[in-house]
Amino acid sequence: MSFLKNTLVALSVTCSLNIYACEFSGGKAFPSLTVENGAIVFDLVSIEKESGDASVGEQLGIDVNFLNCNDGSKKIIGQLPFLADTGKVRAAFFADAEQDEVNELFVIHSIEIRSDTGVRYSGDYYTVVVYRKIHDGYVQDDRLTKYFGSGGDVLDDNYHEFLYVFPYKDQSSISDKLASRGYKEWRSGRPVSLVVNRKSPLYSSPVLADITSMYLVAGDEVKQESVEAGWLSVLYRTAKGNVVRGWIQCANADGC
Secondary structure (H helix, E strand, O other): OHHHHHHHHHHHHHHHHHHHHOOOOOOOOEEEEEEOOEEEEEEEEEEOOOOOOOOOOOEEEEEEEEEEOOOOOEEEEEEOOOOOOOOEEEEEEEEOOOOOOOOEEEEEEEEEOOOOOOOOEEEEEEEEEEEEEEOOEEEEOHHHHHHHOEEEEEEOOOOOOEEEOOOOOOHHHHHHHHOOHHHHHHHHOOOEEEEEOOOEEEEOOOOHHHEEEEEEOOOOEEEEEEEEOOEEEEEEEOOOOOEEEEEEEHHHEEOO
């Protein structure tokens, strides 16, 4: 009887410690996410001002933390962009991006563009950050983060037409991409051939300002070399065998 009593007491203490260790706030920047053995918590944190700058009030950034319920520790796994403003977490969710039955953490963050950047943005500037699980928490997955990338919708000089639309503003847009043939081929790492579906200027980088004098036309076949935020780095071989490299928008190639 004494042995049974001691065992029950020990179990009671263990359960109490586990409950205490797993207590966490809802997160001031976004509702916390419950995960195995812990939680993902989004905290507002003060950002250090530049020396002597008393004109600016308190500046707050957003930290992404992993609360480990096994030992009660709290570890920062990432800091969301601060561009003269805190911005907001638009979505945070888990999805199996690598098809390995281990879900990655996706965080979509946006910031209202208030200053003149020289680019005619329409709406917010978005950033998608992806974290993968490791044995004691999460770390940023640079490959997936680069694939989904960051950016904002850009208008032409007359503010009439969109020159570029950032494709990943919500959970459904990312879920659709993860299920697409284009994403699965990119994830496989195998060579991918695509066909250009319209006249497409070539850019030296995935930035509208970096347009070149070269372009591709509908029917041109290209080799996909890299993908970033709805842009494709492609290789095109001319009829004379010359190799041309540049960036085009994903929408301009079938199968992207």
